Structure formats: C-alpha cells, structure tokens
Amino acid sequence: MxxxxxxxxxxxxxxxxxxxxxxxxxxxxxxxxxxxxxxxxxxxxxxxxxxxxxxxxxxxxxxxxxxxxxxxxxxxxxxxxxxxxxxxxxxxxxTGMDAPEHTRYRKQLTGKFTVRRMRLLTERVEQITAEHLDAMQERGPELDLVQAYAHPIPAVVICELLGVPYADRDSFQGNAATTTSADAAPEERFAAYGALQEYMHQLVLAKRAKPTDDLLSDLAGSDLTDEELAGVGTFLLGAGLDTTASMLALGAFALLRNPEQLAALRADPGIADQAVEELMRYLSxxxxxxxxxxxxxxxxxxxxxxxxxxxxxxxxxxRDPEKFADPDTLDLNRKATGHLSFGHGIHQCLGQQLARVEMRVAFPALFTRFPTLRLAVPPEEVPLRPDHQNIYGVHRLPVTWDQPVTRPEAASLPGR
Known part of the structure; x- marks a missing residue:
C-alpha cells in the first residue's frame, strides 16, 4: 500500500x-x-x-x-x-493495563457496575442530592457550586460504594479534594494521594476481617491480593470522583451559558437522559x-x-460533523448516541452507568430547586482547569440565586 x-x-x-x-x-x-x-x-x-x-x-x-x-x-x-x-x-x-492482566481485573468488577445495579442506587443518589440542595439553601444565596454540590455528591456516593465508614469520610473526602485542588501546592497533593493510598490499604484489611455491604467487601472474596484490591479502590476513587464532579460543575456552567437549553431541561425534566449524553459529548x-x-x-x-x-x-x-450534525451546538434534544466520552472498546468506562445516574439526578434537581440560579461573576472570571491536565473543568463556579426558595415535598428522578 x-x-x-x-x-x-x-x-x-x-x-x-x-x-x-x-x-x-x-x-x-x-x-x-x-x-x-x-x-x-x-x-x-x-x-x-x-x-x-x-x-x-x-x-x-x-x-x-x-x-x-x-x-x-x-x-x-x-x-x-x-x-x-x-x-x-x-x-x-x-486504564494502564492490556489484556490479559486487564481482563482479569475487569472480570472481577464488571458485574458490580451493571445498569440494573446502578439504577438501584438511584433512590440513594436522590437522597444525597436533596441533602446537598438543602445545605445550599441554608448557606446561600451565594456560594461555590463545585465545593457545595458538584464535588460532594460523587464523593459521598463513592464513599458508600467503597464502604468508607462515616467517621472517616471527612478526612477521606478532604484528601480526595486536595489531590485535584488548584489551591494546594504539589507536595500537598502528593501527600494527600499518599494518605488515600495508605487509608485504602487499611480499609481493605478491615473489609477482609469484617465484610460489610459494599464493593470492597464483595471483592474481598475474589482472587485479588490486598495490594491489588487497595489499588482498585484508589483507582475507582480517582475514576469516579474527579470526572463526575467536573461534569456536574462544567455542565452547570454550560447550561447557565445556554439559557435556551436550560429552559428546555426545566420545561421537560424527562429529557435528562439524553441531556446527560449531549453534555458528555459537547464538553468531552x-x-x-x-x-x-x-x-x-x-x-x-x-x-x-x-x-x-x-x-x-x-x-x-x-465534534466531528461526519458523526454529529451541527456538532459545535449544545442541543439537549440531540440523540448523542455513540459519543466517545466514556471511551470505547475494552477500556470503556467501567463506572459509566453510575456517572449517568448521578448526572440524571443532579442536573434537573439543581435547576428545579433554584430556578433563578445564575453566575455570581462574569463568565470570563470563572477559573478553568488547564488543558494539560487529564480532566477539563472549572476550579470554582460562583453562583447566586433569588430568595426565597421553596423546598419540594419529595425529590424524584424525572421519567421514573
């Protein structure tokens, strides 16, 4: 040739x-x-x-x-x-393995992240989301959406998934936040990551000794060694926290900058599923x-x-026009099937169904509870993460809204 x-x-x-x-x-x-x-x-x-x-x-x-x-x-x-x-x-x-090593790990984990199992978590995700909306309402009407909403929701979810005890969650989530913080010095980020690794090793030993109802305990019965199991826990923390938090924050920013699309979501929360797929495609x-x-x-x-x-x-x-028509436009009514934001092939994102559940709940809930939500600073002043990092997003998203806000009687997932 x-x-x-x-x-x-x-x-x-x-x-x-x-x-x-x-x-x-x-x-x-x-x-x-x-x-x-x-x-x-x-x-x-x-x-x-x-x-x-x-x-x-x-x-x-x-x-x-x-x-x-x-x-x-x-x-x-x-x-x-x-x-x-x-x-x-x-x-x-x-993400850094090839078959057959990758296959061995993946086989142990695939059954833990099925669509059915992740959808069973929906009610709990709704509760976690509602709790953080309540806290926002009490703190408001001006705050950083990353710190108050986008980061803590997936942080709590991953804590429950891994079985992190309540008494340890503040320090666990604090270290997790430090690893990606723009305000932390490099040595602080490395120290926080090291602390997470050490904690995960101790958590694995605890799950081996006394299993509970969580992912690490389920995997304790596999052929994974303590070191491998702790490594998987640290990997799932990184894969399931920073990415979802970034999508929630940057997605909210994009919706606030596209009011006609935000209006469409508010008018029909039932489009939340396809809205998530389009935001994933558009923001990548x-x-x-x-x-x-x-x-x-x-x-x-x-x-x-x-x-x-x-x-x-x-x-x-x-954004390839040969795959998606008018690709540079955010269109929540688009069927963005086939986007590559969760990858493709054997390395397609293991936790994609969990991420979808979190976003399907969090986006409509946020804009339903705070219909007047808006940026508290000019859009050009929103601090963006540099593109040479693996995950794009915002460091902070200052928002505000008009008081009063009426708390709904009960939260529910659109389209259930």
Missing amino acids: QHEPVPGLTELPLARPVGCPFDPPTELGRIREQHPLVRMSYPDGHVGWLVTGYSLVRAVLADQRFSSRYELAHYPMPGLEGLTELPPAPVGDL IAHTGMRAALEDVELGGQLIKAGESVTISIQAAN
Missing part, C-alpha cells in the same frame, strides 16, 4: 478559542477536516501521531494492537519534557488519550509503526 506523506505538527494544539471555554481548540477542527490522522512531535522529542476524526479514534480505541500501558507511550502534554519514559500504571489502575472533559502501537498498523491510509505513540483527541472526535 502506498502511504501519502502528511504534514507534521510541532505540538498538540491546546489553546481554546477566546471566550469559548466549552469548545475544543480551533486548530483541532482544522486538522480533523484536512488530515484526521497526522504526524505530531511530542515534548520529549518523540515523533508519533495525532488522531482527530471520529471513525479513526473509535478504531484505535477498539484495536488491541494499540497498547494502553503508560510506560510504552509518550506523554503529549507539556510539562514533563525531562521525563524520558512514563512509569507503569499503579497496581489496580485498569476527558479530552485526550494515549496509546502505543505494539506492531505495525495500517490506519487511515497511513502506516503506524511499532513503538510509535498515538494521541487520541476525544474532544475533536465528539
């Missing part, structure tokens, strides 16, 4: 258009339209590839000839130029992925050689 040369990029485009915090870098769209698979230089000097087209991104994610092991890839973001190679994934980190908070070719692979008319890194732009793929 004859391979046509393609122009090369000197770096991964990261600059979002000014005043458009929800849109991917404009350069990514131009690249996707001209060369959806393009050569790209990495900060450490490696020359690999960037994939931006929907069909090609999906193909890479589904092809096990592309490895997910961190130590085989080159990091596409700036900031690690002095690092010659990435370390292997920590024990229990499913886990915007960039990595793979490494294990062998020579033909893709999109090009030859990717064994050992070359492939950077996957989820945000560009989710």
